[in-house]
Amino acid sequence: MGTTAEKTAEKTAEKTPENRPWMAEGEEKREMVREMFADVAPSYDLVNSLMCFRLHHRWRRMAVEGLGLRRGERALDVCSGTGDFLKPLREAGAAVVGVDFCAPMLAKAREKMPEAELSLGDACRLPVASGRVDAVTVGWGLRNVPDIGAALREANRVLKPGGRFVTIDMARPRSRFVGRASEFIFHKVAPVIGRVFGKSQAYTYLPKSTLQFLSREQMKQAMEAAGFGEVRWRDVFCGNVCMHWGVKA
Numbered sequence: 200m201g202t203t204a205e206k207t208a209e210k211t212a213e214k215t216p217e218n219r220p221w222m223a224e225g226e227e228k229r230e231m232v233r234e235m236f237a238d239v240a241p242s243y244d245l246v247n248s249l250m251c252f253r254l255h256h257r258w259r260r261m262a263v264e265g266l267g268l269r270r271g272e273r274a275l276d277v278c279s280g281t282g283d284f285l286k287p288l289r290e291a292g293a294a295v296v297g298v299d300f301c302a303p304m305l306a307k308a309r310e311k312m313p314e315a316e317l318s319l320g321d322a323c324r325l326p327v328a329s330g331r332v333d334a335v336t337v338g339w340g341l342r343n344v345p346d347i348g349a350a351l352r353e354a355n356r357v358l359k360p361g362g363r364f365v366t367i368d369m370a371r372p373r374s375r376f377v378g379r380a381s382e383f384i385f386h387k388v389a390p391v392i393g394r395v396f397g398k399s400q401a402y403t404y405l406p407k408s409t410l411q412f413l414s415r416e417q418m419k420q421a422m423e424a425a426g427f428g429e430v431r432w433r434d435v436f437c438g439n440v441c442m443h444w445g446v447k448a
């Protein structure tokens with residue numbers, strides 16, 4: 200915790216538009232988000248695990264199980280970050296490529312999996328030819344892109360017909376009681392954890408961007424509009440996290 204002067208400076212900084220990526224749109228959002236993840240890359244994995252007791256690994260395994268991958272199939276992990284989707288995809292027998300637009304996040308992924316195929320690229324303009332992959336995964340990525348529809352259409356474009364898609368992201372709990380408790384944790388506790396690591400902006404962004412993110416039903420509609428069928432979802436973490444699967448129609 201900082202001094203009163205530091206806290207005041209932090210509060211003032213949060214109020215200026217250039218420090219509020221959750222308020223930005225289009226190219227401005229893209230750049231602010233990229234800078235924010237470059238800044239948090241060194242502590243991202245540790246804070247992630249602190250905030251959900253390492254359960255995020257289990258959720259990615261669940262998401263991959265829902266894809267029903269067969270040995271030798273090709274999977275693309277979009278917004279790959281520090282690469283935590285790569286391991287469960289590989290364990291399911293897939294050949295995996297990770298794409299992210301933030302080099303410091305990908306550098307962390309490379310440290311964990313030196314042999315991984317990783318590529319710098321944007322979720323809304325994937326550097327992959329059409330109809331090439333059997334599955335696409337996105338972990339906590341769509342909330343950050345400036346155009347969710349474009350990112351979903353790109354995921355659909357690179358999939359083979361019948362290819363499977365899954366996205367996991369933050370969600371708003373259905374229960375009012377859980378919602379209140381979560382609001383306290385994510386709006387009050389997460390920024391404090393962020394502050395301990397000197398990254399209060401990023402962990403203020405998490406709850407703010409969650410409030411602005413698509414509801415479960417809106418995500419289903421957005422996926423259908425992008426060309427996915429058989430859309431289904433599953434809540435975990437008391438409804439604070441939700442995964443949506445779909446199949447390229």
Ligand SMILES: C[S@@+](CC[C@H](N)C(=O)[O-])C[C@H]1O[C@@H](n2cnc3c(N)ncnc32)[C@H](O)[C@@H]1O
Nearest residue numbers: 236278279280299300301304321322338339343
């Ligand atoms: C919250 S992290 C999630 C990382 C990883 N998928 C995971 O499951 O832990 C979000 C990642 O999305 C990336 N990202 C955000 N917007 C992007 C975009 N438009 N194109 C590519 N990557 C993007 C960020 O650089 C960051 O690494």
